[in-house]
Amino acid sequence: MVTEHGIARHGAGPGAALRAFTSQIHPVFMLPPLAASAFGAVLAVRVDALPFVLHLVAAFAALYTAHVKDGYVDFHLRGEDEDHPMTALGCRTALVGASAVFFACAIALGVVVGPVATLVTLPGWIVGYLHAPQLDLHPVGATAGYPSGVSFALLGGYYVQAEAFSPVVLAFAAIFLVTLSGVKTVDDTKDHDYDRSIGKRTVAVVLGPGRARSFAYALMGVGMFAVLALAIEGVFPPSAPAAAVAFGIVAAFAYRAPPRLATMLLVRGAYVFLALLVAAVWFRPLAGAPLPDITVLGPYTYLATEVMFGSVAALLLWHARAWWAAARTVAVVYPVAYVWDWYTLEVGVFAIPMRTGIELLGIPLEEHLFMLVVPAFVVGVHETLNGDD
Known part of the structure; x- marks a missing residue:
């Protein structure tokens, strides 16, 4: 029985009202921001309960x-x-109750920690309350609303422990915002037709599903690369790139999947990403470990790296059936690269100590291979991403 009186639309009494209220607790939707809040506390090291x-x-x-x-x-x-599951009255009652709990906690944080703790917590409620029908009508609001909530949860979870912001937590917040905005863009592509029919201007509506997915994966790629770059710079722990690699593998499987399946994969990949980042920060498994030293190969070091990347390039070209495209590209690029390489070596711009010493046409053998491998690798990646298979 459906009723528009009371709290629940299906059933009556306290039990039905309780079921209606609890129906709005969605773990998949709520877990990432709550985990981000806890992650912020982990980053702060000292956790006050x-x-x-x-x-x-x-x-x-x-x-x-x-x-x-x-x-x-x-x-x-x-x-x-x-x-x-809820009547209009039930929704308004739940909104008042949840908002009362939020502001009670925010004010308590202001008393326990300080006024900035309240201010950094407040955006989470503002973004949530204004998501519909204000923010979800605009491409930026529809796409970045939820990711910004996750980022603010991370910043707030950190600040209430440390009473300051560090470069590390700011960097993590920015990466979450960019990466999850990419995931949200993919999610919006599955509702493209309906959103367009009712006037919602999501990124998928504005750019079209195909271009929106390309934009989404570009955002995720920027986020993953930022993790690697900041680990090299020493901002993130050395093991943090493992989280980016794991998410990248999931994203690769999701790339060709239909929108609904792609969203499911990417959301679960985001869980793995966050979990591995927590492990990297909490346990720091590679702290103090030196980088693998492949110079033990002596004069064959440079050659070995070319064999490795050349093998990857060959696999990509085989998968994309792009051997002829690679051959044409190499044929055009090689003469220019050869002159450029010869000149820079001749005037002493750089040196290559870990090489065999074999020279051909005035430059090392390894440089000839380099000028074959790099264009082939680029063509392989391009054709794999843009091919019809």
């Missing part, structure tokens, strides 16, 4: 507010959804 719990509850209340408001707008105002 009271601020930790207060911020976690505030983040949960903000997420609950966002989900209830989104359902209320989509079903009761827009008529988008076919059903909803």
